[in-house]
Amino acid sequence: MIIATNVQKKFGRLVALDSISLSCNKGQTIALIGPNGSGKTTFIKCLLGMVIPDSGFITVNQENIHRTWEYRQHIGYMPQISRFPDNMTIEQVIDMVRDIRYKPGQQLDEELIEAFDLTRMYGKRMRTLSGGTRQKVSACLAFLFKPDILILDEPTAGLDPVASEILKAKILKEKAKGKLTLITSHVLSDLDDLVSELIYLQEGQLRFHESVAELQKKTGEAKLNRVMAQIMLQKTAQR
Amino acid sequence: MIRLLYIIICAQLVVLLPAQAAEHLVKSGESIQAAINKASKGDLIKVMPGTYRERGIIINKQLVLQGIGYPVLDGEKKYEVVTITADHVVVQGFEIIRSGYSSMDELAAVRIKQASYVGLRNNRLRENFFGIYCQHASFSLIANNDITSTGGSELEAGNGIHAWKSDHLVIDGNFISGHRDGIYFEFVTESTITNNKSHRNIRYGLHFMFSHQDIYTNNTFSENGAGVAVMYSRQVTMIRNHFLDNWGSAAYGILLKDISDSYAAYNEFSRNTAAIYMEGSSRLTIFANQFLQNGYGIRIQASCDNNVIRKNNFIANSFDIATNGSLVLNSFNENYWDKYEGYDLNRDGSGDVPYRPLSLFALIVERNNSAMMLFRSPMVGLLEKAEKIMPGITPEKLKDDQPSMKPFPL
Amino acid sequence: MKKIIKYSLLDILRNRVILAYTALLAVVSISLFMMEDNPAKAVMSLMNISLLIVPLVSSIFCTIYLYNSAEFIELLVAQPIRRSRLLWGVYLGMITALLIALIMGIGLPLLILQPTVSGLSLFLTSAALTIVFSSLATLSAVLTRDKAKGIGVSLLLWFYFTFIYDGIVLLVLFQMADYPLETTMIGMSMLNPIDLGRIGMLLQLDISAMMGLTGALFQDFFGNGFGAILVILVMIGWMTIPVLFAIRRFKNKDL
Incomplete structure (x- = not known):
């Protein structure tokens, strides 16, 4: 569903993405991992057209996304830090996005709104909300339009364990429907049982892209934490 | 002094009428010129309503020409309508229209030519080239005439009241509009212009040259070119x-x-x-x-x-x-x-x-007209304030x- | 795009700044008409004030609002919306709000107290300047990432067009006093929307004759149909060109 070819992006002298090529397919749940500043968020922003690559191209559903916008109706995005217009209430934000994005006949997925019990807080203005509640609103918006592709940037950061579990359950449920999910997270333990593939970025370069099953076999570890630790060790040993 | 002159002229007009003046009546269809020719010095000619096309009336003896109900004297755009060449003539109560237009002669509705003690009062002048033309006139009264024209350009229109080489004129209470200059004085001395309204004339409301010792008071000059x-x-x-x-x-x-x-x-x-x-x-x-x-x-x-x-x-x-x-x-x-x-x-x-x-800006504009572009600019306001406090340029x-x-x- | 205009307009109208601006304009215009017995003079004073305030408030307000609505823009950029439409929507929302403030603050008082051609042209000039300076502010907000810098650029633009430019014109006038400068001056007036607006207003307010007295070319140029159309076209250019640049830039901007 997503194919990136030689995607290159520089911010000034800093190379944020160094000819990244990868492909992600339907039904996969992919963890995008890497140290801080490795280009994860930049890559996601490239996917969303928020950052425009210097060279290379990205296709979503076989369409080059350069300077197009229609493809974004297949994407639900939950940003790392959710920022909303301060003066609007939760209800207004959800209504606004719905109003702007809604197409006649489209079915909406309000499961998360119910699960997080957001309706109870509908009247609150965004500036009064905690970071966690904002993340909840953000998550609800990402799932609202039943997109085929979900892009979740640090989804569990700031969420309480209950909410975190609700979100994970929702991701699993959507995965079962055959959707493509891209998740970045620092907390690898959160990603156990969720992800089927790992993409590892470092200093803007793609280090590897393999299935979790494969990696587990290679390293002999079950938990993602351990898997990654092993890989790191091997890499340093190679050097 | 104005009043004195006025009284002198009026007294002259009245006093000098002979005691046994005859009265002549001109009806519509008859000739005014014939009546003038027939009349003797000091007679009164009354003209009844109607339109008279006489190809130029010449008044060459002391007479009073009185219009009853504004009889119309029509110059048919060809002739000078009334020419006065004798002293002590009064023309009043007429509607005088369409004097001739010529680029050679300055044809007028009424011309006073080398005469004194002439009175032109209460006439209506319409669509004339020149209105009242005084040429070597003196001690004459032009009062309460309504002089309008709808002339086109400066060249096509003459002056409303035109005085040349005259003296001791009293021009009072006239209304002049649509002429080239409302009142035009050239070499006219010791005259008074009072209570006139000169409105919407093509060039000047009043045009005054080489005319010394004149007085004008209580006149209104508005919207003239x-x-x-x-x-x-x-x-x-x-x-x-x-x-x-x-x-x-x-x-x-x-x-x-x-x-x-x-x-x-x-x-x-x-x-x-x-x-x-x-x-x-x-x-x-x-x-x-x-x-x-x-x-x-x-x-x-x-x-x-x-x-x-x-x-x-x-x-x-x-x-x-x-x-x-x-x-x-x-x-x-x-x-x-x-x-x-x-x-x-x-x-x-x-x-x-x-x-x-x-103001500094007035000075700048005077030196360089284009500066008008900055009229009311806040920058200019600041400079003026500074200049007011510390005059340097003004x-x-x-x-x-x-x-x-x-x-x-x- | 309509929906974006709707939402940003609703957002701005809830903003206290815009209410304060409306109140300020209304107080200034009503009190001027109350204090001044001669309404024509009141229009002149109102013109002086609005030529200062309207561009200043428009540019500062738009820059700050654009920075403050970064969240709104970020939220919507990830949605299936064309980027240019997003910025157009926010821009049109801003100018609609400012124009509503202008209508309430200057337009209505003028309509009630001084419904003349000069009143109308004062209102139209202010409206045009609102759009011009919103447009310039949008450009400076899009070009600079830093909020303080962006506001600084907007302020500087306002200061430049209000004071510095006229100073430069004066300087040119003095330095080149021996040359015929009328055409140059007409050209220079085109390069400053505030000057252009002011001259347009003055011609309406019958100072035209004075301009004519001092420079026939001025009168001929601004007084006739061709000049008027050119002035309107240049004004439209000032309104649209900066925002078009801003949108071009915004389309390629990394958020």
């Missing part, structure tokens, strides 16, 4: 006239060019591009006039000297004073300036700090040392 021009004259007195709405790129309330020893007082100047524009004028007294909402109050060129500008009101003018030189030979005193921001601590009614009526001596704190009741 270029206002009023008074040029090359001495000892002119202008009192209680109204100069209104002479607004245009070359319009003045009054243009004073080479005028000397004259007096302008109690006049009102409202909404003129430049209320007074003076050039080469000396020894003028401009006293107690009202300058309201003009573009310029007084544009006084450097060629003027020894003029006294005193006790006038300057209210809501864009520029009060403009001048093109730095030499100050004229005096400004005790005027009321609405832009004055000084104070009066000793409460004597005049401000304690002098007022400088020449002439130091151009100031009113005793500006009045309150407008004069004029």
